[in-house]
Every structure is written in C-alpha cells, then in structure tokens.
Amino acid sequence: MKDVPVNNILLFRSCLVSVEYPGIEASTKFVFDKLGIDYAISEKQTCCTGLGHYSDVFNQIDTSAIGARNFKIACELGRPNLVMMCATCYAINKKSVKLLNKKEDLRNHINQLFDDNGLFHLKYEKDDLKPTENIFHVVDVLYANKNEIKNHIKYDLSDYKIATHHGCHYCKVHYEDTIGGVRDPNIMDELVECCGCKTIGWYDHKRATCGTGFRQRYSNPDLSFTATADKMNAIDDEDVDILVHLCPNCHIQFDRYQHLISKMEGKNFKAIHLNIAQFIALAMGGDFDKVIGVKAHTVPIDSIIEELKEVSK
Incomplete structure (x- = not known):
C-alpha cells in the first residue's frame, strides 16, 4: 500500500460538494477530527475546473495552470498533501501534477503565464508536488x-443491506495508484466493514x-439515464438499502434523479445514497443536520434517522 499522509494536509474543497452536498465536507471534517488527522482548508484554493474541463470549456493547459496555482498555495501553506473529497478533483489534479513534472515546455509556458500576470511567486518547479506522494482522495486517508x-463507532448499521459504487475517476483513471483494486474495487467495502457492517x-x-x-446527463440524457437505470436495477435486484459512493457527481446522478429513473423504469427504487464520509460519520454519531447534512438530499434518509434516534434515547 502506498504511504498516505496524516499530517500537512490541505483538504481540497469541491464545487459540487459545497453546492450540492455540504454534508460531505462536514462529515469529512468530523471523521478527520475523530481520527486526529491534521488538515486545513484555504480560501485561496479555486476549482479544479472539472465540469468545464470534461465539457471542453477548459483545455488541458488552462486546467494545468489552475492546478499549478493551487499546488503552489498548498506548498506556501506548508501543506503539500492535497486530499480530495471529489473523485474528479482527484483525477484532474493528479494528472496535472504528472504533466507539470514531466513536460518542461508546459511548465515553462504556465510559469510565463504567471509572470505575464504579475504572479511571480507562483512559479511551479519540477517535483514541487509528486502525484503518488502528494495527491490523494479522502478514501485513501x-x-x-x-x-x-x-x-x-457509536451506531450499529449492520441491519441495512449495503452496496458500494466506487466511481470512474477514482478507479479508472490512475489505475496504478488505486487502493483496493480496480477490477473488483473494494476499498469502500473494507471501510464499511470497519464500521461493523458487511456489504x-x-x-x-x-x-x-x-x-x-x-455532458452526457444534459446532451444525451437517454443514454445517461439508461446507464443509471442499469445500476439502479442491479442494486434493486439485491434489495440494497444504502448505496455508498465517493464522488459528488455520482451522488447527484443517483440521489437527484432516482425519482426520474423510477418513473422511467416503472418501479419504486428505494435505495438511500450516502458518501463514504457521511456513512462513517453517521456510524460515529455525527449530527444528522450539522454533520451529515440530510436536508440536502433528494431521497430522504428518514428511515435511518428515526431508527438511530430511537437507539440513542
């Protein structure tokens, strides 16, 4: 297993997490605090460009330049270990570090862009950050x-039937760095087991x-939602109560659109959707509103909340 930092971490904020499911960030902080993980957040950090990059709004040079700026901020703060709450942030930032370290012409071009805009202190040097030593996903930590x-662990969630969805941008972009396998990914399955549950x-x-x-969700919705329906039918066949994932974009697709897929398929899908940090925070006794952020969810998780409230009385 690769060495994963517990100190000098910059917790990289995600646009989708902040806008759609702030409980993911609150849960991550809650769990990190419980585990004694040393982390900080910087207001200077900007978006990784994920949605724009994969929709061809930002090219690779623009994305790498924004990455280089964020990386220098991390270094200046003495927190060179960037930990992502979003699988897309993870994939994009890891790729940007690899390109900046490998391609001298790209690095020089981006440093010149910084110079031209009066950002002399942001010059990115080769190996300021390393892709395998400084870029991680929360699940790695x-x-x-x-x-x-x-x-x-405070609450017993073992009576629920649980499945995991690991997300393309964690498992299918940087194969060599993925913990827990890529052909049969199980890192989240093992984390769920640490909470006293089986998947x-x-x-x-x-x-x-x-x-x-x-872009497929908007430009080819029939194709997009057919793929989602395949997944939802698969977990419905297994009578799954909770689907645990690690990417806010996957979370949106399952949680926001489950009612639409139900209508499309002519059945009532019942699965509840939680990020892995939310699941662990829930098992640790995190506050349902302030930590888990349940009110931001489209598919209600009231069934779990009510049962846990009864247990805690």
Whole structure:
C-alpha cells in the first residue's frame, strides 16, 4: 500500500460538494477530527475546473495552470498533501501534477503565464508536488486509518443491506495508484466493514459508470439515464438499502434523479445514497443536520434517522 499522509494536509474543497452536498465536507471534517488527522482548508484554493474541463470549456493547459496555482498555495501553506473529497478533483489534479513534472515546455509556458500576470511567486518547479506522494482522495486517508475508525463507532448499521459504487475517476483513471483494486474495487467495502457492517460485495454492474458522463446527463440524457437505470436495477435486484459512493457527481446522478429513473423504469427504487464520509460519520454519531447534512438530499434518509434516534434515547 502506498504511504498516505496524516499530517500537512490541505483538504481540497469541491464545487459540487459545497453546492450540492455540504454534508460531505462536514462529515469529512468530523471523521478527520475523530481520527486526529491534521488538515486545513484555504480560501485561496479555486476549482479544479472539472465540469468545464470534461465539457471542453477548459483545455488541458488552462486546467494545468489552475492546478499549478493551487499546488503552489498548498506548498506556501506548508501543506503539500492535497486530499480530495471529489473523485474528479482527484483525477484532474493528479494528472496535472504528472504533466507539470514531466513536460518542461508546459511548465515553462504556465510559469510565463504567471509572470505575464504579475504572479511571480507562483512559479511551479519540477517535483514541487509528486502525484503518488502528494495527491490523494479522502478514501485513501480513511483506509490508512481504518483500524482507528473501529474505535469511534457509536451506531450499529449492520441491519441495512449495503452496496458500494466506487466511481470512474477514482478507479479508472490512475489505475496504478488505486487502493483496493480496480477490477473488483473494494476499498469502500473494507471501510464499511470497519464500521461493523458487511456489504453485499460484488454485484452485477458494480464497476459500471453512474451514467453522468458530465455532458452526457444534459446532451444525451437517454443514454445517461439508461446507464443509471442499469445500476439502479442491479442494486434493486439485491434489495440494497444504502448505496455508498465517493464522488459528488455520482451522488447527484443517483440521489437527484432516482425519482426520474423510477418513473422511467416503472418501479419504486428505494435505495438511500450516502458518501463514504457521511456513512462513517453517521456510524460515529455525527449530527444528522450539522454533520451529515440530510436536508440536502433528494431521497430522504428518514428511515435511518428515526431508527438511530430511537437507539440513542
């Protein structure tokens, strides 16, 4: 397993997390605090360009330049270990670091852009950050601390039938850096087990996309939602109560559109959708509103909340 930092972490904020599911960020902070993870957030950090990049609004040079700026901010703060709450931020930033370190012409071009705009202190040097030593997803940090997670569990969620969805941009972009396998991804399954639960493990369409494809949700909705329906039918066949994932874009596709897919398929899909940080925070006793952020969800998770409230009385 690769070395994963527990110190000098810059928790990289995600546009989709902040706008759609702020409970993911609150849950991540809650769990990190419980585990004693040293992290900070910077107001200077900007978007990774994810949605724009994958919709061809931002080209690779623009994306790498924005990445280089964020990387220098992290270095200046003495927090060179960037940890992402979003799989797309993870994939894009890791690629940008690889390109900046490997391609001298790109690095020089971007540094010249900084100079031309009076940003002399932002000059990116080769190996300021390294893709395998400084760029991580939250699940990497959680997995490195999985034995400690067990010591903070308050609620028993083992009666729920749980499945995981690992997301393309974590498992299918940087294969060599993915913990827990790519052909049968299981890093989140193991994290769920640390909370005293079992997942259903492998299921039909476990490795399949959520269907978003960024632009596909809007430009080819029939194709997009057909792929999502495949996934939802697969977990419905297994009687899944909770689908756990690690990407806010996947979260949007499943949670915001489950009612639409239900109508399209002529059945009532019942799965509840939680980010892995939310799931662990829930098991640790995080406040339903202030930490988990349940009011931001389209598919209600009232069934879990009511049962846990009864247990906590």
